[in-house]
Amino acid sequence: MAGEPLSGLPPARWTASLEEALRDAGTPALPFRLVRSDGRRAVVRVDTRSLPDAKRAWNRLEGRVGGAPLLVTRQTWGTLVGAKAWLARPARLDSDGGRR
Numbered sequence: 173m174a175g176e177p178l179s180g181l182p183p184a185r186w187t188a189s190l191e192e193a194l195r196d197a198g199t200p201a202l203p204f205r206l207v208r209s210d211g212r213r214a215v216v217r218v219d220t221r222s223l224p225d226a227k228r229a230w231n232r233l234e235g236r237v238g239g240a241p242l243l244v245t246r247q248t249w250g251t252l253v254g255a256k257a258w259l260a261r262p263a264r265l266d267s268d269g270g271r272r
Contacts, residue, residue, distance in 0.1 A: 183209050190216065190230060193243070197229035207252060208259055215255040223248065 181189060187206050194202065202222040207215040218226045230243040249255045 181209070181211065181214075186214050190243070193232065194226075194229045197232055199225050199229040202226060208256065210259060213246075213259055215252065215259050217252065 183206060186209050190204065190206070202225055203219060204222070204226060205217040207217050209215070216226075227245055231245055247255070247258060
């Protein structure tokens with residue numbers, strides 16, 4: 173799955189933020205791996221069975237600054253090929269001003 177946070181994060185902070193969001197959401201520890209990041213955007217590998225819980229925890233609105241989620245999930249893929257291609261492309265602005 174791929175997404176982006178409110179601001180750019182170094183890889184170690186990405187991992188820590190995602191782990192913290194899981195704890196804050198009360199989600200049992202689920203395995204994930206940060207595959208690649210470019211500051212504002214990242215690709216995270218999550219087991220298919222854990223995907224709904226991961227999305228719920230990482231896209232939560234409660235407890236975030238200004239009601240914004242920690243992570244906005246942009247896409248999910250069955251393989252990493254499409255995710256890495258997404259990350260390699262420059263971010264585009266959505267019609268609402270958000271980045272994609």
